[in-house]
Amino acid sequence: MSDNARVLKTSGTFTPEVIEDIQAKADLGRYRIRGFGALRERRWPTFDDLTFLPCTLTRIPLEGYREKCSTKTVLGAGCAKPIELDIPIMITGMSWGALSFNAKTALAKGAAKVGSSNTTGDGGMLQAERDHSKMLIYEVLPSRYGINIHHLRQADGIELTIGQGAKPGTGGLLLGSKVSPTIAGQRDLPAGVDQRSPARHPDFLGPDDMIIKIEELREATDHKVPIFVKMGATRVFDDVKLAAKAGADVIVVDGMEGGTGASPEILQEHTGIPTLAAVCEARAALEDVGLYGKIQLIIAGGIRNGVDAAKAMALGADAIYIGTAALMALNCNKPVFVEDYKALGTEPYHCHHCHTGRCPVGITTQDPELMKRLPIDEAAERVANLLKAMTLEIQILARSCGKSDVHDLEPEDLRAFSLEASMICGIPLVGTRHVFGGGPGWKKEETH
Amino acid sequence: MASMTCDGRPTREINAEIKRLLAEGHAEIVVKNPAARHNLAVGVVQPCTLIFEGSVGYYCGGMIDGPHVEIKGSAGWGLAESMMNGRVVVHGNAGNAAAAAIRGGSVIIHGDAAARAGIAIKGGVVLIEGNCGYMAGFMGQKGVLVVCGDAGEAFADSMYETICFVGGRADDLGNDAVVATPTDADVTFLSELMVRHGVKKHVKEFKKIVSGRKLWNFDKREWKTWSEAL
Numbered sequence: 001m002s003d004n005a006r007v008l009k010t011s012g013t014f015t016p017e018v019i020e021d022i023q024a025k026a027d028l029g030r031y032r033i034r035g036f037g038a039l040r041e042r043r044w045p046t047f048d049d050l051t052f053l054p055c056t057l058t059r060i061p062l063e064g065y066r067e068k069c070s071t072k073t074v075l076g077a078g079c080a081k082p083i084e085l086d087i088p089i090m091i092t093g094m095s096w097g098a099l100s101f102n103a104k105t106a107l108a109k110g111a112a113k114v115g116s117s118n119t120t121g122d123g124g125m126l127q128a129e130r131d132h133s134k135m136l137i138y139e140v141l142p143s144r145y146g147i148n149i150h151h152l153r154q155a156d157g158i159e160l161t162i163g164q165g166a167k168p169g170t171g172g173l174l175l176g177s178k179v180s181p182t183i184a185g186q187r188d189l190p191a192g193v194d195q196r197s198p199a200r201h202p203d204f205l206g207p208d209d210m211i212i213k214i215e216e217l218r219e220a221t222d223h224k225v226p227i228f229v230k231m232g233a234t235r236v237f238d239d240v241k242l243a244a245k246a247g248a249d250v251i252v253v254d255g256m257e258g259g260t261g262a263s264p265e266i267l268q269e270h271t272g273i274p275t276l277a278a279v280c281e282a283r284a285a286l287e288d289v290g291l292y293g294k295i296q297l298i299i300a301g302g303i304r305n306g307v308d309a310a311k312a313m314a315l316g317a318d319a320i321y322i323g324t325a326a327l328m329a330l331n332c333n334k335p336v337f338v339e340d341y342k343a344l345g346t347e348p349y350h351c352h353h354c355h356t357g358r359c360p361v362g363i364t365t366q367d368p369e370l371m372k373r374l375p376i377d378e379a380a381e382r383v384a385n386l387l388k389a390m391t392l393e394i395q396i397l398a399r400s401c402g403k404s405d406v407h408d409l410e411p412e413d414l415r416a417f418s419l420e421a422s423m424i425c426g427i428p429l430v431g432t433r434h435v436f437g438g439g440p441g442w443k444k445e446e447t448h
Numbered sequence: 449m450a451s452m453t454c455d456g457r458p459t460r461e462i463n464a465e466i467k468r469l470l471a472e473g474h475a476e477i478v479v480k481n482p483a484a485r486h487n488l489a490v491g492v493v494q495p496c497t498l499i500f501e502g503s504v505g506y507y508c509g510g511m512i513d514g515p516h517v518e519i520k521g522s523a524g525w526g527l528a529e530s531m532m533n534g535r536v537v538v539h540g541n542a543g544n545a546a547a548a549a550i551r552g553g554s555v556i557i558h559g560d561a562a563a564r565a566g567i568a569i570k571g572g573v574v575l576i577e578g579n580c581g582y583m584a585g586f587m588g589q590k591g592v593l594v595v596c597g598d599a600g601e602a603f604a605d606s607m608y609e610t611i612c613f614v615g616g617r618a619d620d621l622g623n624d625a626v627v628a629t630p631t632d633a634d635v636t637f638l639s640e641l642m643v644r645h646g647v648k649k650h651v652k653e654f655k656k657i658v659s660g661r662k663l664w665n666f667d668k669r670e671w672k673t674w675s676e677a678l
Contacts, residue, residue: 030666143568144530144548144549144568144570145570147511147530147549147551148532148551149491149493149511149512149513149530149532150493150513150532152491152511153491176664176665187589188551188570188571188589188590189589189608190608190609190664192664192665193608193664193665194664194665194666198568198587202526202529202545202548202549202564202567202568203506203507203525203526203529203544203545203548203549203567204525204526204545209506209525212486212487212505212506212507213506213507215459215486215487216486216487216490216506216507216510216511216526218460219459219460219463219487219490219491220490220491220510220511221491223460
């Protein structure tokens with residue numbers, strides 16, 4: 001080997017990323033905080049480990065041009081005023097504070113254009129959001145920022161949030177740079193503080209108390225609208241049963257790929273279970289207590305497209321929440337205003353700097369100048385288009401599998417590429433007829 | 449004045465009856481034998497007087513805006529939680545998280561309050577004539593918390609702009625809680641509050657507790673404080 005052909009050796013333990021992390025913390029004196037969600041390579045089974053089995057000779061497909069494939073979605077069917085949506089893709093809760101006024105309003109308008117819903121977030125209700133929504137879900141969170149009975153009563157559904165997938169077991173975080181005078185006023189906080197939401201609700205602790213809390217929410221809304229319980233995906237099999245017992249009409253399970261505006265990085269990377277596993281446990285839990293199909297299940301956490309959504313629905317979800325994908329429709333990480341990405345020390349497609357309040361595309365900021373980069377009507381159109389595209393993707397898969405309703409997709413329509421995915425989902429590995437594990441439990445008699 | 453009884457009736461029916469009587473124009477309603485039922489008078493949003501002749505369960509007066517609610521007994525958890533405005537008076541004791549997250553109005557507890565009274569209040573006034581349990585005032589954002597008796601452990605922990613007054617012992621303060629000197633305006637406020645609610649306590653005995661503001665923004669030089677807070 002010549003002198004100038006040296007081979008650089010890199011530690012497999014102390015990789016450049018690890019060294020950078022240690023040195024950053026040596027400077028900060030605390031854990032690292034950032035936005036976006038888990039960034040590390042996904043070495044766990046995901047929806048990409050599944051494939052659909054469209055019709056061949058044993059099943060008859062539907063014609064794309066002529067034969068209907070319903071996407072109508074009903075949540076809280078047993079309630080006096082159930083939530084009726086034209087599509088099964090909904091916008092998840094993201095706070096006004098984490099997001100700009102323009103972003104929240106555009107999400108509301110975009111969802112309404114296609115007959116879907118959006119959700120408030122950890123900062124109370126923005127009136128413009130209500131005004132432009134077709135269906136609005138009002139979140140009741142541990143912080144109770146902006147809690148207002150009059151807003152609660154304007155909602156089409158109430159979501160009692162226990163936790164979220166990106167950081168289950170902890171509260172929200174909004175760094176001082178985003179706590180503008182307007183946001184501070186909405187939340188009854190001093191402007192400019194690093195605001196940490198509590199991890200627990202102030203007035204109940206466990207599932208037994210939650211039964212009473214849910215009754216309170218029903219009394220406050222005259223028993224009309226559905227009550228959701230949202231949780232980050234951890235001990236999903238048990239938690240879903242407890243939420244069902246507590247009286248939830250709809251249960252939302254948010255997997256670890258879910259996003260956040262700001263959180264300790266280690267929580268995003270190292271807590272919770274993947275969305276694929278979460279949906280399987282959630283369905284199994286509802287089946288275990290005989291409530292599958294009676295309580296509706298919404299799945300969230302890193303859903304990127306109609307394929308992920310269709311697979312989650314085949315595994316048991318009635319509807320899907322999207323958050324990060326909806327922000328990308330707004331222009332998150334788009335290669336525009338590139339110099340401003342660079343000023344943050346990042347680049348388009350790599351930005352996770354939501355926590356700084358300096359979002360180059362006007363989404364996760366309270367800066368009026370940056371916000372102008374997100375014209376509401378144009379942004380709403382893109383959100384609506386994404387929701388339409390995702391719905392069409394679900395429909396084309398459903399039709400190819402012979403389903404006249406997207407909610408008829410089922411585990412039998414899927415096969416697993418990996419042994420792990422087969423074990424998690426209870427779906428045969430491709431090339432076999434064997435079910436290797438638990439999961440939603442179709443054809444349990446074949447379990448090996 | 450209208451009168452009704454809770455005997456043999458579920459919460460939903462009782463609350464519906466209260467709303468029906470209010471809609472008929474009754475401004476004052478006496479509710480007999482509440483028997484510690486949960487969720488009574490939740491979400492009432494008009495000025496009126498509701499008198500419960502007995503103890504109530506969880507979340508009585510939760511999310512109200514405007515009423516005067518009087519409880520001639522004790523109250524369970526989450527009394528008047530998230531109230532926008534109005535007044536809730538308890539003649540007995542209150543369970544955990546009394547006045548949690550209220551945004552306005554006043555909550556008057558003539559007995560003792562259990563743990564986390566006045567947690568995350570965003571406005572209004574909480575007056576406890578007796579003692580309070582641990583972590584009262586935790587994460588208080590705005591408003592005033594007055595404890596005439598002794599404060600429990602970790603009092604006024606991790607607050608923003610809530611102002612607390614304690615008439616008895618307050619020797620176990622929470623993170624970033626500091627003792628301040630009451631101003632003349634504070635003394636006047638307390639005097640008027642005591643008179644208005646018939647509480648006999650010498651206002652000059654009160655200590656004032658506020659946020660030290662060290663947790664408002666992270667500072668690595670404050671490691672000792674943050675090691676317990678982060």
